[in-house]
Structures are given as structure tokens and as C-alpha cells.
Amino acid sequence: MAQVRLVLPPTTARARVRTLRGSIAAACLCLWPALALAQADPAPIPPAPRPSDGELLRPPPAAPVPISAPAAPAAAAAARPSDPPPAAGLGATQSNVHGIGVAGSFATGSGLTYRHYWGNSSIQLAMLAVITDRGNDAVAFVGGSYVHYLLVWNAPGSRGLLPTTSALRVLGGAHYYLKRWKEDTTTEPQLGVIIPASVQKATTSINLGAGLGFEFGAIVRAGFSLSLDLVLTAAFDDKGLDYVLPLPQGALVYSW
16 A cells, blocks of 8 residues: 655745744743742831830849748747757857855855856855854855856757756855854852853854866756756865865756
8 A cells, every 4th residue: 555745845844943932932021020020029027116215224024933832841840939949068058147046065155045147157156144042153154156167968858857958067166154152161169159151152264165067957048957066175264274075065046
């Protein structure tokens, strides 16, 4: 079977190529304005307004206050006013000023006692007088001492009869003793008559002492305290030195 070919003239092919090029150029011209608008710069952002003078001088806002955690139960249980103050060594807080009680000592005085405190020290005065027979018989004790507390410690957990506060103390003092009495005598009988007579006599002594002891009870706060000391005592009478002995002494004092 015979084949038939259709051959176009060269002029027709060239005309079609020109027509295609023209169409492409026309399409590019139509799309160019759209591409130019798409690539245009965005609108500028307006600047922020400048703050006024009042806003510049206004202080910054306060920081929020943090909410604290609830206090622990142990911290809420503070020391009660009735509890004794903590005491350790010379750092113990002394709240007493005066004290009254009784004392018995051959070195620092016996009888009614007055005590005055300052800091970790005190002075104590004691006096006792017993007068009978209209003054013919009399015994008098007058003494004074200086006390320095070397160590004071507190034991708040103690129970029973044991005191909560104790102290180690050193002391020194002097004591004056007077004894006066009337001694009856008789004279030689005259004409068979015995004449009674009496002689007034007196003796005095001065005692000096120094020693170490302990005190228990209300030492730095109001209340009763008991002191027990061992004092090296030297006694002097009108004839000179009489004796040197370690003698005990004690005192019961209410302080406030």
C-alpha cells in the first residue's frame, strides 16, 4: 500500500514559530506588573510613641511579695516567760537585785541576812543579837562576805527535789563575835555575914575566812536558794590567834 507524505512549505513553518514567540512575549508582558507588585517592599511599621515625662519619673512596679511557708510547730513553741533563763558560765543573765534570809557561819556572820546582787557577784551582811538579863548577858554576831559566781549552769529537765539552777562560787569575809556575861562571886565573910558580889565579863573575837562552795535554786531569777560552803577560818581573840580550821557554813536566801 502506497504511503502519502504531507510536506509543508518552509514559509508556513517559520510563520508558526513567529506566532509562538509572539504569544510567549505577550504572556510575559501581561505577567510583569503582577510580579512587580508581589516583590514590592512591605508597608513600614510606625515608631512607638515616646513616653511622657510623668511616665519616665514613675517608679517601677513593686515586686510581688513571696508567700512564706507556714512556721514549723517547733518554732511556734517559744520559751515561756515562766521558764528560767538559759545560764552557762558567766553569760548567765542575772535578774535578782536583793535577797533576804538566814545564815550560819563562824567566818562570815550568822543570823538574819541581806544580800545585794550585781552581775555575777554579790555582797552579804549577817547580824544576830541575843540579849538577856537586862543586858547583863548578851551575844552578838556581825559579819559580811563577798561572793563571786565562777560558773552557773541550768538543767531545765530536772525533776523532783533537784534544783534547776546550780552555781559554783568562791567567797571571803569577816565576822565579829561579842559575848558578855555577869559572873557571881562572894567575899570573905565579915562578922559572920557573906556579902554576894558579881563581876561583868566580856570576850570578843574576830574571824576571817575564805573558801569555795555551791549554791542551788533561784540564783539568777526570783526565788529561794540554798548555799553550802567550806571556809578556812582563822579566829583571833584578845590573846592572839586562837585556831585555824576548815568550817562549814550555809545560808537560805529568798532573792528577787
